[in-house]
Amino acid sequence: MRNVIILAAVLLVASCKKESQEPFGKTEATTETTTEITSTPENLGKELFEGKGACIACHRVETKLVGPSVQDMAKAYKEKNGDLVAFLKEEAQPIMDPSQYEIMKANFAITKAMSDDELKEIEAYIYSTMK
Ligand code: HEC
CATH class of the missing domain: 1.20.890 (cAMP-dependent Protein Kinase, Chain A)
Structure with missing residues (x-):
């Protein structure tokens, strides 16, 4: 009451x-x-991906660089029903390229310092690149 x-x-x-x-x-x-x-989640996620997260250094939208392309991430996570937020919190195993996982692992210091909202924005951005 x-x-x-x-x-x-x-x-x-x-x-x-x-x-x-x-x-x-x-x-x-x-x-x-x-x-x-x-300030849609996708746009905020893009800013994090290219700015604070510095993910863009190794991940481009359409082509593989050091790591898989953002579009391939979206595709793989959608097909395998993966959890991007859990992966970025180091709570889920890699499903794309486990042999290169060590390189990606160095970034968890950055992603673990992010809030759940920020990680969800990155997730929204990754999925938004899918054609
Ligand atoms: C120094 C290079 C580098 C940076 C910077 C980087 N990554 Fe990665 N990333 C990689 C490599 C190499 C792989 C492939 C290994 C793997 O699959 O885990 C990868 C894989 C991934 C995957 C697929 C994981 C899977 O299931 O296999 C995701 C999602 C990802 N990165 C997201 C990000 C995000 C978000 C950021 C920014 C916060 C980021 N990466 C920054 C190198 C990098």
């Missing part, structure tokens, strides 16, 4: 807030849409 009251109060505050913002109507709506487009 207490929760219901709190929820009602939160909703009330939220709806008031919305109303008070309405005069700004159009500009507000436009900015919101832009932010939403650039």
Whole structure:
């Protein structure tokens, strides 16, 4: 019951807030849409992949470099029903190229320091490259 009251109060505050913002109507709506487009999980994942994660050093989208291409990862994980997030947390074994696993292993220091959300964004990005 207490929760219901709190929820009602939160909703009330939220709806008031919305109303008070309405005069700004159009500009507000436009900015919101832009932010939403650039911050989809796929896009955030791409940023992590190319930025903080530095995965791009060994993984290109379409071609194999040091490691498998991003498209091949997506394909292999989809076909084998693998768990990319678990792999990046070092909780699941490699399913693509176990002979080269040692090279990939060095990156778990980076991926394990990432939040679950960030890892899910990388996963979303990897799957988004699949044709
Ligand atoms: C120094 C080079 C290097 C970097 C940097 C690197 N990888 Fe890898 N990666 C590899 C190699 C080599 C393999 C192949 C071995 C394997 O399959 O585990 C691999 C394999 C993978 C696989 C397939 C794993 C499997 O099931 O076999 C995934 C997914 C992956 N990397 C994701 C990433 C992500 C995400 C990052 C960035 C956080 C990253 N890699 C950074 C070299 C690298």
